[in-house]
Structure formats: C-alpha cells, structure tokens
Amino acid sequence: MHYCADTWFLLILFGKDSHAREILEGIKTGKDWLFIPYITYAETMKKLFQQGYSENDIKSFFELLENTKKVRFISAEKSISQEAAKISLSFDIPLIDAFIAATAKVTNCNILLAKDSDFDILKKRNYIKTQSW
C-alpha cells in the first residue's frame, strides 16, 4: 500500500493517535510506503509553531520521519504542479489541497490519509481514495 499524508495525518501522529501509529508500524514492518508532500510539512510546522512547540521538537519530529525507511518527502516538481493547477481549477478546491491530491496521484498512492471535506468531490469522481477516522 502506498499512502500519501495530508497535514491532518501529521498532526494526529504528533498527537499520539493510535491508528496513525499503526499505519507507521505497517510501514516499518510491511511493504507499505508513506509519501509526504512538502506543502503538508510546511503547514504542520506552522501549526506546531503556533501551538508553542519549540523549533527543536518540531525539527526532531520531522528528522525522525525523514529518516524512516519507506517514508519520502515529495517536492512540488513540475508534473505535480501541473496536475495541481488542473485539479484546483476543475474541482474548485484550494491550491494547497490540489497540491496534496496531485502528489498522491502522481506518486501512484492508493490512499490519501486526509480528513479535509474538500477532497470529497475528488473521492466522488474517483480521482483519489481517502481514508480518515
């Protein structure tokens, strides 16, 4: 299974959510991969700063994730940016959501770990499958 993480997943992982942890355990022990768009990295980092976490804690969290085998941070390269522009326009969703969905699509992820209702329309039109709890 290839997962793509929205900011929601990173936040609940930071918040010790047991299901998020199970997914990461699956990545550690099985054949699963986790792709993290850099845009969700930025958004999560901003929110954690706003919540008063220290730069050291935030950096440690991301460094440990970054060093995890089968976890990859994905830059918004050309093909992803082009796809994001199309999605944002076609489905009238925020560009940030479009970048996340485009990353999931271009990297052939089976599941987008996301709770944002803006992805509902993408789900309805079979663009991407999402999972939340």
Place this chain on the structure above:
Amino acid sequence: MQGHEFIIDNVKLGRKGQITIPKKIRDEDNLKKDDEFTVTHTPSGSIILERSTTKKPEDRLFEFINSLPYFDAEKAWKEVEQERRKEHR
C-alpha cells in the same frame, strides 16, 4: 534538514551506468563505499538519489512523540482547515 550549504554539480554517467558523487558531498555527508541509496525516477524525468538508512528511527519517533505534552490534534486540524478555506476565498 541538515545544515550544510547548497551544492549543485554536473556529473557524467559511466559505461556501466555508474555516477560519481562529487567529493565535496561525499566528505560532507561522510559517504563511504557500500553505503546504500534509494533511486527515485519522477514522471517529469528527475532522478533523485537519497541515502538509505539502516537505523530504526520509527522507534525513536514513537519514543519522542510519547515524551511530548498533550496536543489537541483535532482542534489544530480544524484551525488548519479554516485557514485553507480563508486563503481560497
């Protein structure tokens, strides 16, 4: 996340498909013979080379998360969602 300077260089592909990582990068990142890498080929043609790690940072990640004070992730997420909507308007 490592605090080194940005380095960009041209390299040539050898007869057997090998490339040489510039010495400056090898020295700075302490790369040694038999170190393993993951090669990613993106749809737009970029080839990304990332050093594989043999450590188990997942375990350290869980330990680290457990050491943090309580964090209301769902509340934080709702705020992020609202910010996205605001930027889209």
